[in-house]
Amino acid sequence: MDASAERRERILGTLAANEFRPRAVEPVSIEIPTEALDSLKKVAASRDMSVQALLKLYIGQGLRQDLAKKFANRVLETTAEVLARHIQSEEEVSAILREIGEATGQPGGEPEVQA
Numbered sequence: 001m002d003a004s005a006e007r008r009e010r011i012l013g014t015l016a017a018n019e020f021r022p023r024a025v026e027p028v029s030i031e032i033p034t035e036a037l038d039s040l041k042k043v044a045a046s047r048d049m050s051v052q053a054l055l056k057l058y059i060g061q062g063l064r065q066d067l068a069k070k071f072a073n074r075v076l077e078t079t080a081e082v083l084a085r086h087i088q089s090e091e092e093v094s095a096i097l098r099e100i101g102e103a104t105g106q107p108g109g110e111p112e113v114q115a
Contacts, residue, residue, distance in 0.1 A: 072106060 032040070037051075044054040079100065083093045100106075 072104065076100065076106065 040051050040054060044051045047054065049057075076097065080093065080097055083096055084090075087093050087096075
């Protein structure tokens with residue numbers, strides 16, 4: 001089994017374990033435009049799920065994407081710091097970061113500034 005397959009199996013195992021573990025919840029109230037709520041109801045019905053479950057799905061997807069981007073930026077920033085300690089040429093460090101960015105789909109390869 002290659003490294004990516006092992007990683008995938010490990011992630012799936014973690015997801016399965018988390019799926020059955022009860023988590024603390026807190027009720028929230030949000031205002032949603034009527035048209036958006038109507039659309040949510042239609043999509044939820046077409047997926048045979050409740051609006052609440054659909055909202056949780058959408059929130060979870062967006063949250064995972066944002067966390068993955070944040071982690072990727074942190075890795076790229078750390079890589080930049082390590083390269084800068086070992087390579088004297090700023091041009092060479094920038095070229096390496098651009099190459100990493102191109103290979104990973106992060107435009108420019110430069111770490112994004114986190115607010």
